[in-house]
């Protein structure tokens with residue numbers, strides 16, 4: 128409940144950074160649900176949104192916010208999304224909700240990424256949470272073995288299929304090495320569709336919400 132109030136505070140604060148009549152990229156997860164609710168109260172304020180998951184699209188449509196396909200827009204000036212962990216440089220672990228691939232695509236397109244989190248998500252070093260890795264099902268064992276070679280401990284996310292029709296391996300024990308290097312190493316494993324380490328493209332701004340209702344900027 129306290130986390131929920133903190134998430135809502137971060138979401139409301141993000142609204143102040145959204146210019147009128149723009150296309151906004153919208154991430155996934157409970158913090159983003161608060162942001163969609165806040166946006167819906169300002170109906171007509173933005174031109175529309177690009178969604179990163181089926182659930183986000185459903186919520187945007189329910190709020191009467193026009194949803195555009197990413198391929199049909201000229202650009203995404205701003206992207207708002209949460210994270211499972213964020214470090215002081217804006218690098219994130221994402222994918223707790225399994226929408227990491229679309230999130231990484233929209234983050235890549237976006238000119239600016241505003242990350243909204245409650246205070247429990249702020250860490251000095253990423254890795255307490257597992258790293259979500261979206262994998263082609265037939266490559267599950269191969270990818271798991273490759274992760275073990277890197278020193279990681281992958282666990283199959285039982286009963287979960289992503290919006291893209293793939294499985295998730297949650298990998299514990301993130302190796303201690305430069306994050307961008309690790310991101311690239313993981314990108315190169317055949318069978319990995321995408322993973323939830325957002326380091327090369329990290330958040331530009333991080334708004335941290337507190338249960339008492341105030342916020343602070345971890346990254347201005």
Ligand code: 5RP
Nearest residue numbers: 156157158209222223224226
């Ligand atoms: C979904 C994500 C979410 O941003 C992350 O899991 C945080 O979720 P929540 O806002 O519910 O705490 O990466 O893939």
